[in-house]
Amino acid sequence: MRFSPGTVAPVVMAFAAACASSDFVTPRDTTSVIVSSNPVTMTVLGQGNFHPLRTTGEIFVRGTTAYTTTWGNTAAQATVFYIWDVSANVPTLIDSVKVDKATTLGDVAVSDDGSLLVVASEYTPGSILVYSLADPRKPVLVSRFTSNQTIFGVHTAEIGRVNGTLYAFLGVDPGSGVGSQLTIVDLGTPANPRQVYSTQIGSPYVHDTFVRDGILYLGLWNAGVAIWDIGGGALGGTPAAPKEIGRVQTVNGHVHNIWWLKDPVTRITRYAFIGEESPGSLGVSSSGDIHVVDVSTMSAPKEVAFYTVAGAGTHNFSVDEPNGILYAAYYNGGIRALDVRGDLGTCTAAQRSTPLNGTVTFCDLRKMGREVAIGLKDQGSGVYVWGVQYLGGMVYASDMPNGIWKLRAVTRP
Amino acid sequence: MRMLPLRLAAASSVVIITLPFSLSAQHEGHDMASMSRDSTHASAHVMAQAISLVTHADPSTGGVSRTQFAVTQMVVMARGSALRNHVEVNAALNGEGLTMPNGELNTGAYGEGFVDRRHPHTYVHELMLTGRGSTGPASYSVTAGRGFASFGTDDPMMRPLVKYPINHHLSQVLERGTLVGAARLGLVIVEGSTFGGDEPTSPSSLPRAARLGDSWATRVTFLPTAVSEFQVSYARIASPEEPTGHGLDQRKQSVSVRSASSDGGRYVLAEWARTVERDHDRDVDVFGYESALAEGSLRAGPVAVALRLEQTDRPEEERLADPSRTPRPASDLSINGITRWRVVTVQMAAASVTRGVFSGFPFVEVARLTAAPRDARSLLTPQRLYGTTNFWMATAGVRLRAGAAHSRMGRYGVALPNPH
Numbered sequence: 001m002r003f004s005p006g007t008v009a010p011v012v013m014a015f016a017a018a019c020a021s022s023d024f025v026t027p028r029d030t031t032s033v034i035v036s037s038n039p040v041t042m043t044v045l046g047q048g049n050f051h052p053l054r055t056t057g058e059i060f061v062r063g064t065t066a067y068t069t070t071w072g073n074t075a076a077q078a079t080v081f082y083i084w085d086v087s088a089n090v091p092t093l094i095d096s097v098k099v100d101k102a103t104t105l106g107d108v109a110v111s112d113d114g115s116l117l118v119v120a121s122e123y124t125p126g127s128i129l130v131y132s133l134a135d136p137r138k139p140v141l142v143s144r145f146t147s148n149q150t151i152f153g154v155h156t157a158e159i160g161r162v163n164g165t166l167y168a169f170l171g172v173d174p175g176s177g178v179g180s181q182l183t184i185v186d187l188g189t190p191a192n193p194r195q196v197y198s199t200q201i202g203s204p205y206v207h208d209t210f211v212r213d214g215i216l217y218l219g220l221w222n223a224g225v226a227i228w229d230i231g232g233g234a235l236g237g238t239p240a241a242p243k244e245i246g247r248v249q250t251v252n253g254h255v256h257n258i259w260w261l262k263d264p265v266t267r268i269t270r271y272a273f274i275g276e277e278s279p280g281s282l283g284v285s286s287s288g289d290i291h292v293v294d295v296s297t298m299s300a301p302k303e304v305a306f307y308t309v310a311g312a313g314t315h316n317f318s319v320d321e322p323n324g325i326l327y328a329a330y331y332n333g334g335i336r337a338l339d340v341r342g343d344l345g346t347c348t349a350a351q352r353s354t355p356l357n358g359t360v361t362f363c364d365l366r367k368m369g370r371e372v373a374i375g376l377k378d379q380g381s382g383v384y385v386w387g388v389q390y391l392g393g394m395v396y397a398s399d400m401p402n403g404i405w406k407l408r409a410v411t412r413p
Numbered sequence: 414m415r416m417l418p419l420r421l422a423a424a425s426s427v428v429i430i431t432l433p434f435s436l437s438a439q440h441e442g443h444d445m446a447s448m449s450r451d452s453t454h455a456s457a458h459v460m461a462q463a464i465s466l467v468t469h470a471d472p473s474t475g476g477v478s479r480t481q482f483a484v485t486q487m488v489v490m491a492r493g494s495a496l497r498n499h500v501e502v503n504a505a506l507n508g509e510g511l512t513m514p515n516g517e518l519n520t521g522a523y524g525e526g527f528v529d530r531r532h533p534h535t536y537v538h539e540l541m542l543t544g545r546g547s548t549g550p551a552s553y554s555v556t557a558g559r560g561f562a563s564f565g566t567d568d569p570m571m572r573p574l575v576k577y578p579i580n581h582h583l584s585q586v587l588e589r590g591t592l593v594g595a596a597r598l599g600l601v602i603v604e605g606s607t608f609g610g611d612e613p614t615s616p617s618s619l620p621r622a623a624r625l626g627d628s629w630a631t632r633v634t635f636l637p638t639a640v641s642e643f644q645v646s647y648a649r650i651a652s653p654e655e656p657t658g659h660g661l662d663q664r665k666q667s668v669s670v671r672s673a674s675s676d677g678g679r680y681v682l683a684e685w686a687r688t689v690e691r692d693h694d695r696d697v698d699v700f701g702y703e704s705a706l707a708e709g710s711l712r713a714g715p716v717a718v719a720l721r722l723e724q725t726d727r728p729e730e731e732r733l734a735d736p737s738r739t740p741r742p743a744s745d746l747s748i749n750g751i752t753r754w755r756v757v758t759v760q761m762a763a764a765s766v767t768r769g770v771f772s773g774f775p776f777v778e779v780a781r782l783t784a785a786p787r788d789a790r791s792l793l794t795p796q797r798l799y800g801t802t803n804f805w806m807a808t809a810g811v812r813l814r815a816g817a818a819h820s821r822m823g824r825y826g827v828a829l830p831n832p833h
């Protein structure tokens with residue numbers, strides 16, 4: 001941990017930490033950052049020893065076990081998720097688990113205590129499947145939850161604990177005449193999931209959510225990013241009765257996913273990273289930027305910076321928070337590693353740009369030298385990276401046509 | 414053609430219903446002729462049609478061969494005029510939502526949540542009220558209701574081949590709440606229309622009031638001879654596939670030449686169409702689809718032969734558990750590739766079998782199709798979807814009809830070029 005000179009910095013940081021998630025404005029930190037004019041190539045350690053014929057979806061890794069989902073399966077193929085041993089450089093397929101009444105398993109997550117695996121299923125009947133991970137490599141189905149509010153397909157299922165209870169936050173597809181739904185399910189009794197809240201929301205979608213410390217972020221497409229108090233804010237919200245704290249419209253909308261950063265080194269909690277999922281042709285092209293939103297005043301969040309890649313668009317994120325490195329799945333653009341430590345909203349005039357079709361300039365992370373590494377860009381056959389996860393010095397990626405990859409993470413000098 | 418005028422007493426006018434008895438092909442003359450001959454009276458024309466058929470597609474969705482018996486194109490159409498032809502009504506009620514709710518087997522077809530099956534049309538396919546007038550050598554009309562925007566070519570239902578071409582959603586804009594203005598001067602027709610861009614989501618769906626007027630189209634038609642025409646049209650459609658308006662917009666172009674003999678015995682159409690999908694949030698074009706099509710028919714004695722050549726790009730979408738269905742609305746703005754289809758279709762139709770006011774036209778139609786990805790990196794390629802790139806489709810059936818066919822569909826008022 002390095003701080004620039006300044007005797008007030010530790011005091012200020014301590015105060016900022018105390019005010020995290022509140023409406024207090026955290027001061028700018030003075031931590032040094034990586035400034036790179038030439039991003040390095042991430043080292044590929046290995047590609048899975050099994051190349052699935054099925055198209056790969058999301059990835060989640062815990063310990064030495066990875067789970068990858070599959071997308072767009074035909075009835076003849078059946079729908080499965082895969083279990084991998086990722087202890088060595090080359091991920092090794094261990095097993096697959098078949099899921100009935102689903103064509104796509106778009107999301108997968110493991111609970112913070114490692115006891116449960118939650119898998120989202122599309123399309124009708126949309127559901128979540130809850131597995132016991134008593135043996136992480138032999139998931140056992142505990143329950144399958146579906147309701148009238150999930151019927152058109154569960155697109156994403158994030159899980160998080162609020163006041164000690166585990167919840168699933170479901171982004172549900174729109175259906176004929178019915179809008180997209182946010183549905184919150186209490187997983188306190190895994191064998192008996194209980195829906196505690198559901199509402200039609202998003203213009204026209206709610207795609208992904210991010211939950212942390214009782215604050216829920218919602219990606220509402222053209223309705224922007226909403227920040228809800230579900231137990232961690234000052235408005236008295238709960239998972240069953242959320243209260244909206246604030247909302248922000250990022251440039252061009254198409255808000256897909258969020259990561260609210262809590263930097264354990266600088267204790268800065270000021271930034272949320274927003275993934276914009278603009279149109280693409282899967283396997284071929286993609287579009288959409290990363291937008292950086294200052295949420296230090298959650299009731300009035302504002303966009304301060306962005307990152308764009310010509311010819312490619314972003315999808316899901318994972319952040320190595322101790323090292324301040326954000327990894328973004330970038331579909332045909334591979335993986336992009338950004339230094340997100342420090343002040344992202346202050347830059348010189350030369351470091352500012354206007355996003356495509358935008359009218360206001362923002363700090364441009366590329367011009368600020370924050371793009372520190374690129375992974376999986378040139379692998380022979382084209383990649384199309386859906387998901388990425390940092391864990392223990394490694395980065396794991398799910399690649400729709402090619403399966404799973406393991407790469408060495410970026411190290412902060 | 415023998416005509417049987419049937420006069421019905423009406424409160425203040427005389428209504429003439431014409432029911433031709435002997436028909437032998439798709440283009441047996443246009444009912445508007447009877448209207449113009451009888452301009453002092455109100456007139457009406459009614460026809461009903463249904464096609465009973467069996468289709469075998471090898472392979473179809475999921476890479477397996479499929480056979481389907483279906484009743485398609487079940488429609489009752491009516492046209493009427495009053496007040497010396499200053500007022501006209503066009504109505505078409507479509508029963509496909511009842512007879513083929515799961516669509517018609519049709520390899521390559523797509524749209525409105527169906528793939529490799531043609532979707533059923535809405536029950537109220539067309540209900541348009543037209544007012545027309547003239548000033549000097551120019552004539553004009555204004556039409557409002559649910560129906561076709563002034564774009565592209567005639568609805569395939571009024572064309573010789575029974576199976577719809579793949580380019581239906583590139584070459585026609587229909588079942589919209591629309592207002593059409595048209596003017597004709599000599600050999601030139603100019604049309605403009607404004608409408609709601611939202612396409613139907615089910616046979617019973619109606620245009621959304623909030624979407625009315627968010628899209629427009631314009632078409633210019635030149636009539637070099639009494640039996641031929643050349644049209645160029647352009648349309649901007651807001652979010653046709655996402656009903657709340659947050660989907661991709663479309664910018665469409667169409668160019669076509671058409672010629673049909675007055676007795677319907679000879680017909681030819683050549684068209685080119687292009688649709689560009691545009692992300693209006695980012696103000697950029699994102700996908701483009703093209704189509705080129707040529708078709709014709711010729712009646713020789715008791716037999717009519719029709720041929721269609723088509724090349725059309727199709728966007729690929731994720732499939733539901735039923736592989737012939739796609740999510741509607743989709744869950745994002747992406748596609749899963751573009752497939753270029755090439756199709757040769759041949760039809761042979763026999764002379765009609767007539768009983769009373771009903772006629773039956775037996776036909777056989779065979780199509781050979783090939784498909785290739787526009788970009789081999791696409792996730793959904795024909796090889797993955799079907800296990801092959803070559804397809805056959807054979808159809809046999811009978812087109813049943815009562816009343817004279819409406820030989821044109823998609824134009825109103827003075828925009829109807831000629832009666833055939």
